[in-house]
Ligand SMILES: CSCC[C@H](NC=O)C(=O)O
């Protein structure tokens with residue numbers, strides 16, 4: 081892949097790099113600067129702009145390109161504006177400089193997750209508007225805060241608001257993940273995050289003794305890690321299964337203890353479960369409880385996060401949105417790999433209020449570097465993504481009237 085010199089950089093790439101320089105990095109994102117950026121872009125593109133403050137300091141910016149038939153439901157293009165923190169010392173370039181190397185790779189936090197997609201939506205709309213197109217369905221672009229820490233002050237609140245319902249979204253696109261091969265991954269469902277903290281109490285005492293019934297031995301770590309191994313083996317042994325199709329778990333925190341030689345009376349272990357959508361949630365919770373009971377007296381669990389509404393967006397022609405999406409990809413000779421999102425995105429909130437949604441970040445031939453050091457994207461892949469949305473949006477915004485529209 082070759083790239084142009086700085087003097088002839090594509091204006092879409094320039095805008096992308098400007099956005100990457102805004103420090104919307106958790107835990108203290110500069111949301112004000114991001115909102116101002118989108119307001120200014122709306123002005124330049126001649127789009128409607130609405131700001132909805134879903135919690136103090138948490139604004140959802142909605143840019144709207146009205147369709148010609150307001151009776152039809154709209155297309156919602158969602159992207160989050162926050163990015164995850166960096167370990168600066170592990171980066172080859174400043175992660176907020178949007179450095180472009182001589183080959184055309186743009187290094188920045190958010191280059192893949194998901195500032196690329198925000199700008200690709202905008203640039204596709206810009207192109208289509210400049211060419212004088214209008215489509216029957218309205219296109220809304222929502223730029224939301226807080227996704228990287230769970231969306232509780234972002235999309236989770238927004239979908240409950242009248243302003244969201246007034247958008248009348250019929251179908252949504254949100255983020256996906258890069259694919260290192262020639263294919264593009266598209267996500268039709270998500271695993272459900274369950275964050276579980278197991279606390280156990282037991283006998284304290286001198287750590288030189290073989291004390292029975294200690295807090296540490298009852299933390300359920302063995303049962304849970306054995307379950308993890310079972311799911312891992314299931315994934316490994318079946319080439320048809322993808323990561324999102326099995327349930328994962330990691331032990332992410334251990335707390336308790338004051339000294340080497342003092343057996344603590346209480347300890348806790350925290351686990352990040354990602355529950356596959358086909359799991360029987362009730363039975364799974366009972367399994368967790370029974371592991372705790374089997375461990376002995378004084379073992380309890382609590383949930384810091386427990387998503388209970390997994391939804392699947394159909395990927396067959398019974399779904400007219402899928403039919404339109406996949407038809408464009410076919411016409412463009414793009415290979416799609418439909419999968420279940422292993423992580424959690426704002427799409428879970430969108431699907432839970434009944435809006436079919438796909439997770440798609442058009443990055444093929446790209447290593448998966450979201451949340452990683454040296455997150456980067458080649459400018460040619462970015463620009464190809466603008467081309468893809470420029471074909472997708474007319475098709476989606478022209479899906480004929482559906483029974484659900486009335
Ligand atoms: C479960 S709430 C946190 C959401 C977060 N989303 C992106 O990484 C994730 O850990 O999947």
Ligand SMILES: [Zn+2]
Nearest residue numbers: 160193194255
């Ligand atoms: Zn993301």
Ligand SMILES: [Zn+2]
Nearest residue numbers: 164193228450
């Ligand atoms: Zn992320």
